Amino acid sequence: MKINAKKTLLLIIDVQNDFCPGGALAVNKGDEVAAPLNDLSRALVSKGGRAAATQDWHPEDHISFASSHNGKNPNDIIDTPLVKGQALWPNHCVQGTSGADFHNDLDLKPVSVVIRKGFRRELDSYSAFFENDRKTATGLDGFLRALDMKTVVIGGIATDYCVFYSAMDCKREGFNTIIASDAVRAVGYPEGSEEKAVSAMKREGIQFSSSQMLLDALL
Numbered sequence: 001m002k003i004n005a006k007k008t009l010l011l012i013i014d015v016q017n018d019f020c021p022g023g024a025l026a027v028n029k030g031d032e033v034a035a036p037l038n039d040l041s042r043a044l045v046s047k048g049g050r051a052a053a054t055q056d057w058h059p060e061d062h063i064s065f066a067s068s069h070n071g072k073n074p075n076d077i078i079d080t081p082l083v084k085g086q087a088l089w090p091n092h093c094v095q096g097t098s099g100a101d102f103h104n105d106l107d108l109k110p111v112s113v114v115i116r117k118g119f120r121r122e123l124d125s126y127s128a129f130f131e132n133d134r135k136t137a138t139g140l141d142g143f144l145r146a147l148d149m150k151t152v153v154i155g156g157i158a159t160d161y162c163v164f165y166s167a168m169d170c171k172r173e174g175f176n177t178i179i180a181s182d183a184v185r186a187v188g189y190p191e192g193s194e195e196k197a198v199s200a201m202k203r204e205g206i207q208f209s210s211s212q213m214l215l216d217a218l219l
């Protein structure tokens with residue numbers, strides 16, 4: 001495998017304190033994605049590529065928080081005016097709080113663009129491309145096309161939610177899409193959600209590669 005760095009963007013999904021051990025929506029070993037992502041972003045950017053990071057960025061009364069609905073609990077599923085089948089979560093990644101900050105281990109120096117998502121009270125977003133109404137664009141698609149990017153390497157949190165939706169949209173938008181397999185971690189709820197997400201991504205033609213293989217492939 002060879003990858004032209006100048007046509008490649010590393011997309012770092014939601015490496016934020018609330019998704020790491022000790023956070024409000026902690027993902028097991030979520031912080032471990034930082035080291036391989038740092039290696040990838042530094043190498044890619046030094047060879048003329050780009051790195052972008054997403055940041056889950058919710059108002060304190062966000063519609064995806066169970067606390068915003070009477071009698072609802074995290075993991076319940078509801079229909080909202082804009083989204084059928086929205087899962088409810090504990091309060092997390094509230095705008096301006098330390099839980100919403102990027103994890104300290106993540107090197108932001110090579111990251112030239114940050115995409116914030118889920119920032120409107122009435123709409124959640126898992127994907128880095130389209131919010132959960134599947135219509136509202138974040139602008140990442142235009143950014144990639146303006147830079148004539150062909151390949152997007154994706155890592156971060158969580159494999160079965162934001163990484164999954166981002167990768168599926170990325171592939172559908174026509175980009176060569178590769179998951180850095182050692183740089184993702186999963187929520188794992190409901191049971192089997194990680195395996196389900198991985199097989200759906202593979203079925204879609206999304207590739208999986210270790211960060212070391214990707215580093216070796218960069219031209």
Ligand code: VGL
Pocket residue numbers: 014019056089126157158159161162163
């Ligand atoms: C995420 C649940 C709620 C994620 C964000 O980053 O995967 N999951 N908000």
Ligand code: ZN
Pocket residue numbers: 056058064092093118
């Ligand atoms: Zn969220």
